[in-house]
Amino acid sequence: MQVSNPLREHFPDAVFPAGCPTRTVIDHVMSKWGLLVLLSLGEGEPLRWSELRRRAEGVSEKMLAQTLRTLVADGFVLRDARPVVPPHVEYSLSPRGQELAALLNPLMVWVADNAPDILEDAATAS
Amino acid sequence: MQVSNPLREHFPDAVFPAGCPTRTVIDHVMSKWGLLVLLSLGEGEPLRWSELRRRAEGVSEKMLAQTLRTLVADGFVLRDARPVVPPHVEYSLSPRGQELAALLNPLMVWVADNAPDILEDAATAS
DNA sequence: CGGAATCCTCAATGATACTG
């Protein structure tokens, strides 16, 4: 009847206790730009800085730099800088990043499929 | 050899075009408190205001109210107010909310499992 | 090309107090 709830086993009390490490990770991963970068790279091919700026439409240079630094530090994204001139830098998903992207993808597809209905409801709710 | 990428079919150009309705939905759903509320309700039982405040540890009254209003308007959350005194109000997931929570759950479990490793990397990256 | 460093703004958030 009840599907067991794995999350409850993790967090019997609060969902994610305040100050819990998971909240930090969630902030990185579910942040507006973090998400878009992960999804962009999740398409398979490595991307360059300028390509990422195009795919994550609206991101400023500052936020892209900040986001990439975080994702690289967290081990989601690999940075491959070739010592040529002009500079050539490629970003791709690490294995860990690929695991994450694999979980993110169905969610985003669902959102994309349902967004129109959802916003229609929101509008009707006036 | 390449697994087809469903997201790419949705968004050939940018991942989620700026101003796209999907970005609004994502903002609601992936927001710090929106996420915690959805996960809390995703555990199955309906919850009352005060219970939600405890489960989504750290949320202020203002943010909880705002978050709930948004999630109700989007059709993710059902609000059941019984006309008794003192007031008794229960929140639960709508079918749409349950679909969403079902996708959110594996993601959060993965994050919870991996958060320690991830943050260790981030610390090492100093 | 791929960033880093500054400055600056405003909108999201929190604290507080009050109410049906």
Place this chain on the structure above:
DNA sequence: CAGTATCATTGAGGATTCCG
């Protein structure tokens, strides 16, 4: 109990400029 109203704050995020 379940909120609303108001105000203060701060830090995320944008614009701009400059560098290897």
